[in-house]
Structure formats: C-alpha cells, structure tokens
Amino acid sequence: xxxxxAVLLLIGIIILVVYEALILYDNNxxxxxxxxxPAVRPYENKPIxxxxxxxxxAGGEALFIATRGEDxxxxxxMNDPDSIxxxxxxYFTYCAQCHGRAHDGNAPVGQSFHPLPTDLRSAEVQARxxxxxxxxxxxxxxxxxxxxxxxxxxLMDRWRIIAYIKSLGPRK
Numbered sequence: 001x002x003x004x005x006a007v008l009l010l011i012g013i014i015i016l017v018v019y020e021a022l023i024l025y026d027n028n029x030x031x032x033x034x035x036x037x038p039a040v041r042p043y044e045n046k047p048i049x050x051x052x053x054x055x056x057x058a059g060g061e062a063l064f065i066a067t068r069g070e071d072x073x074x075x076x077x078m079n080d081p082d083s084i085x086x087x088x089x090x091y092f093t094y095c096a097q098c099h100g101r102a103h104d105g106n107a108p109v110g111q112s113f114h115p116l117p118t119d120l121r122s123a124e125v126q127a128r129x130x131x132x133x134x135x136x137x138x139x140x141x142x143x144x145x146x147x148x149x150x151x152x153x154x155l156m157d158r159w160r161i162i163a164y165i166k167s168l169g170p171r172k
Contacts, residue, residue, distance in 0.1 A: 061150060065139060072131025076156070078163045087164025090157050094149065103168060113145040121171040133162045 064072060076083045092101075098117045100107035105117035118125055125133070138158055140148035149158060 061155070064135065067131075069132030069135035070129050072129075072134055074130050074134070074159050074162065076159050076163055078130060078166055080163070083160050083163045084167045086157070087160035087162070087167075090153070090161050091164050094153055095161065098145075103165070104171075115145065117145065119171065120165050121168050123170045126166065126168075126170040130159075130162055130166060133165065134158060137161065 098110035
C-alpha cells in the first residue's frame with residue numbers, strides 16, 4: 001500500500017512541477033497573448049478611406065468577361081501584317097504545343113487531351129467571330145481543354161494570336 005501512495009505522490013509532484021513550469025513559461029512568453037493585444041472592433045473607428053481610381057469601374061478584363069464574344073471587337077486591325085507576324089511568334093510560344101505546328105490539333109501535349117484540341121483551320125473555327133475566339137482563348141472553354149490564357153498572355157498579344165489564326169483561312 002505504501003508503494004501505491006509513494007507512486008501517486010510522485011505522479012502528483014511531477015504534475016505540479018510540469019504545471020509550474022508551464023505557468024513560468026506562459027508568464028515569460030516573449031510574444032503577446034491574444035487577450036493582451038489590441039483588438040479592432042467593427043464600427044469602432046471610421047474605415048480607412050480609399051483613394052479614387054483604385055478600384056476600376058470600367059474597362060479592363062472585367063469588360064471582356066462580361067461582354068458576349070460575338071459583341072467583342074478587336075482593338076487591332078486584324079489584317080495588319082505586323083500584328084499577324086507577331087501573332088505567329090506568339091502562337092508558336094503559347095499554342096503550338098497543343099494545337100500543333102500545322103494548327104490541326106496534332107501536337108505532343110494535345111494528344112493527351114480528350115477531346116483533342118480543335119483544328120484551328122477548320123471552317124467552323126474560321127467562321128467564328130474574332131471576339132468569340134478571343135474569349136475562348138482568354139477565359140477557357142467550359143467542359144473543354146482550352147486553358148484560360150488571360151493570366152499568362154498579355155491582352156494585346158491574345159488579339160494578335162487571333163489575328164494570326166484568322167489569317168490562316170480554312171483548310172482546303
């Protein structure tokens with residue numbers, strides 16, 4: 001019986017020492033406690049004012065997202081040779097891995113997709129309005145494999161790629 005009492009007494013002393021060590025640590029903690037730091041309460045102070053023009057109310061990507069593709073108009077001349085030439089280089093940088101060098105959807109990366117990438121020279125694609133192609137390339141195609149390029153490719157560069165694709169004409 002004395003053994004049990006001695007063991008319980010030893011356990012009690014260990015618990016008391018651990019508790020006192022935790023209290024000592026807590027009282028000397030170098031970072032403030034949550035209840036000791038100042039809190040910001042809603043409506044206690046007037047909200048910080050925001051400078052004019054910080055949040056755009058017109059233009060930008062939001063305008064393109066909200067507008068139907070058929071209603072979007074390119075800021076470029078779509079038959080401008082310089083835009084088409086730049087679009088060619090951009091196509092081979094961002095698009096050829098999936099749509100292929102021949103624009104037919106036969107490329108190493110594109111072959112792993114289901115459905116396969118679209119033939120960009122098909123009559124269906126070439127007949128689509130410029131804005132609809134821009135919107136598909138920029139914001140992706142729902143239930144398709146076209147990734148949204150709006151965060152990767154600059155706005156004007158996307159229009160140049162569309163100008164290049166449209167300059168190819170339908171496959172014969």
